[in-house]
Amino acid sequence: QSVLTQPPSVSGAPGQRVVISCTGSSSNIGAGSDVHWYQLLPGTAPKVLIHGNNNRPSGVPDRFSGTKSGTSASLAITGLQAEDEADYYCQSYDTSLSHWVFGGGTKVTVL
Amino acid sequence: QVQLQESGPGLVKPSQTLSLTCTVSGGSISSNTYYWNWIRQHPGKGLEWIGYIYYSGSTYYNPSLKSRVTISVDMSKNQFSLKVSSVTAADTAVYYCATSTALDYFDYWGQGTLVTVSS
Numbered sequence: 001q002s003v004l005t006q007p008p009s010v011s012g013a014p015g016q017r018v019v020i021s022c023t024g025s026s027s028n029i030g031a032g033s034d035v036h037w038y039q040l041l042p043g044t045a046p047k048v049l050i051h052g053n054n055n056r057p058s059g060v061p062d063r064f065s066g067t068k069s070g071t072s073a074s075l076a077i078t079g080l081q082a083e084d085e086a087d088y089y090c091q092s093y094d095t096s097l098s099h100w101v102f103g104g105g106t107k108v109t110v111l
Numbered sequence: 112q113v114q115l116q117e118s119g120p121g122l123v124k125p126s127q128t129l130s131l132t133c134t135v136s137g138g139s140i141s142s143n144t145y146y147w148n149w150i151r152q153h154p155g156k157g158l159e160w161i162g163y164i165y166y167s168g169s170t171y172y173n174p175s176l177k178s179r180v181t182i183s184v185d186m187s188k189n190q191f192s193l194k195v196s197s198v199t200a201a202d203t204a205v206y207y208c209a210t211s212t213a214l215d216y217f218d219y220w221g222q223g224t225l226v227t228v229s230s
Contacts (some may be wrong), residue, residue, distance in 0.1 A: 002157040036216035044218040045115070046207065052214065089158055093215050099173050100215065102158035 004090050004103035011109040012073035012080045020106045022073045030071035033093040036077045040087040085110045114139040115208045115221035121123040123228050133208030140189050141166050146211045147191045151204040198228045
């Protein structure tokens with residue numbers, strides 16, 4: 001059972017917008033810990049898409065955006081493309097557990 | 112740009128010790144910029160942070176694994192290593208090495224290596 005809760009899957013047609021939620025608690029996201037998002041593709045190194053809630057590293061398309069509010073965060077992908085089909089994970093720091101925690105991951109399918 | 116590559120046995124017998132190495136290129140493991148982490152992903156499940164080592168040699172482990180985990184560094188080879196003792200099938204996972212900074216996210220990752228615990 002992951003500390004951060006994500007939907008197992010989301011899907012959308014090319015060009016559409018999808019949103020992945022990440023729900024935490026008062027000991028992690030709600031405690032003010034930043035949320036970060038990663039993209040995992042089979043056989044490749046995971047890639048950070050968003051850090052510090054809403055910051056995109058250089059090279060990450062502006063189709064990816066992050067928000068945080070209260071005890072939750074979201075990753076939005078606009079203009080969905082076939083290459084976006086992957087697993088996405090949120091991550092934060094839990095002040096009660098005193099270590100970094102992840103969500104269970106969300107599989108994005110491009111229809 | 113830092114690049115990381117995991118290596119080690121893909122099959123470990125129950126009760127034995129899992130040993131993996133992460134080779135660092137494009138950066139020095141003696142840098143005070145990075146924390147050197149291990150993270151794993153159980154089959155079909157989420158990611159789990161295992162622990163890190165800092166250039167000074169200080170370590171910090173996930174409390175749930177602390178009694179069985181050791182992370183060490185070999186500066187002469189620009190590598191850091193993971194050992195997990197007394198493994199069971201529950202330790203079967205893809206193991207990743209990754210860097211982090213004071214900003215609390217993992218910026219560079221290796222491709223991961225699958226370790227299966229089975230007799």
